[in-house]
Amino acid sequence: MTISITDTAGVKLTRLVVFVFALTAGSSAACLYYLQPLLHTVAGELDVSIATAALLVSAAQIGYLSGIALLVPLGDFLERRRMIPALLLASFAALAVSAAAPNFAVLLPAVFVTGVTASAAQIVVPWSSALAEPERRGEIVGTVMSGLLLGILMSRVLSGAIAQVGGWRTVLLVAAGLQLAMSVSVYALVPTTGRAAAGERYPEVLASIFALIRNYPVLRQRMVLGFLAMACFSLVWTAIVFLLAGMQASPYHYSEFTIGLFGLAGVAGALGAPVVGRLADRGYQREVTTAVWATVLVSWALLAWGGHNVVALIAALLVFDLGVQGIQLSNQSAIYALDPAARSRLTTAYMVTFFLGGVAGSVSAGIAYQSGGWSLVCEIGLAATILGLLLWAAFARKVSSPA
Incomplete structure (x- = not known):
């Protein structure tokens, strides 16, 4: 399988382009979470249980997972300036269908499709990494990640504010309009940058992901740590x-x-990403x-008290998000250094x-x-974090230099 790397050295990564990348990543990732602070309202209106309503979050994440697995690898081989606007247009359509859903049976698959299209966020991040100067790569990826994380956190604030006035369906309509605007913005403002690599057919692209996992122990290690960190975050x-x-x-x-406003407590975590x-x-x-x-380990004591x-609780969310987002950026910085021509596929494996x-x-x-309340949630999260720390200690001993 032959890889030829496309030259992107002539493309200047201006502040405007970085801003557009950050905003696109944020608006796309936000689509996964608009309904999260409104689950109790959706459950009541559509007459489903708490556990059933929580499946909306899972559906969005499974859709996102599917997009990352099947679409993001193509970011190494397709023109991303066209690919991302197309995904944003599809996101607009899925959100519009969700807003009009008459029942849970229609809403659930529409949310799944929204998750698939939200994978545009994970094409933007490696794109910014590929275009960044090596000595500024971590800082620029951190800035774009800040946009992504702020999108996740601010989605809850925006969602709560709009729902208070117009209900959860209006939230989704506003989100659809934002995705439409970002589709136009990316196509109009981001210059053509070509492809990272060429020469593969789609099955070979997918097969190469498994080769990357097999060849890079650091990637495997960061995948495990990422699983545990995101499990805690979503929990x-x-x-x-x-x-x-x-x-x-x-x-x-x-x-x-008010529930949506609690998302502001996590903004410090997103703002700390460039520092990491x-x-x-x-x-x-x-x-x-x-x-x-x-940092995440310490936050669980505060979270339990916050019950x-x-x-x-507010202090706990600030500390918790700072730690989790730091884990995410640390992991991505490590994997993006492995193979410059395969950053989208590395992103797929990790994400x-x-x-x-x-x-x-x-x-x-x-x-x-539903079974044990907030205390049981904190106990599960604490156990996952302790496992993460133990695994990281084992991984760190296996390498002679920082991974």
Whole structure:
């Protein structure tokens, strides 16, 4: 299988292009989470249980997983300036169908398709990495990741605010309009950059992903760590909706808007991503990975306390998101250094496992909260984090230099 690398050295990665990349990543990733703070409302209107409503989060993540597995690898071989606007247009259509869904049976598959098209976010990230100067790669990827993470977090705030006025269907219509606007923006503002590689047929593209997994131990290690980190992230942000809505004897009884505002507590994590990227650029990959896992570990004590103390809960979310997003960027910095011509396929290998963790976390969240409330959710998350730290300690001992 022959790979020829397309020259992108003549393309200048301006601040405007980086901003468009960040905004596109954020608007696409946000589509996975608009309904998350509104699950209790959707459950009531469509007459389904808490655990069933939580499947909407899982459907979006499974769709995203499918897009990452089947579409993102093509980012190495297709013209991304055309590919991404096409995905954004498909996202617009899926969101419009979701907004008009008459029942849960229609809403669930529409949310799945929205998840598939949201994989555009994971084409933008390696695209920015490919175009960045080597000495600024971690910083630029961190900036684009900040946009992606801010999209995830701000989606909850925007969702709660709009739903308070116009209901959950209006939230989806606004999201559809945003995706349409971003489709036009990417095509109009981002220059043509060509393909990262050429010469493969689609089956060979998919087969090459398994070869990458087999050939790079660092990739396998970061896939496992990513699974655990995303499982924790999805566990918290799915279950917290039920906590804040007052379910299962929770002391909180907040409105949709107030629940959405809790997403602001995680903004610090997204804003800290470029800092993590700069430290990775300077050769502190191993130290950064250890520090962010330790941060998540500490956050679980605060999260447990936050089950009955709102100040502790806000502080916990800030610390928790800082740690989880640091893990994500540390992992991506490590894998993007492995093979410049295969960044989209490396992204696929990593992100498929990452969002399998998300699916596991969201499914567990509904079941765990219904069975044992917030305390059981925190116990599961703590166990997953301890496992992550132990695995990282084992991985770090196997290599003689930062991975």
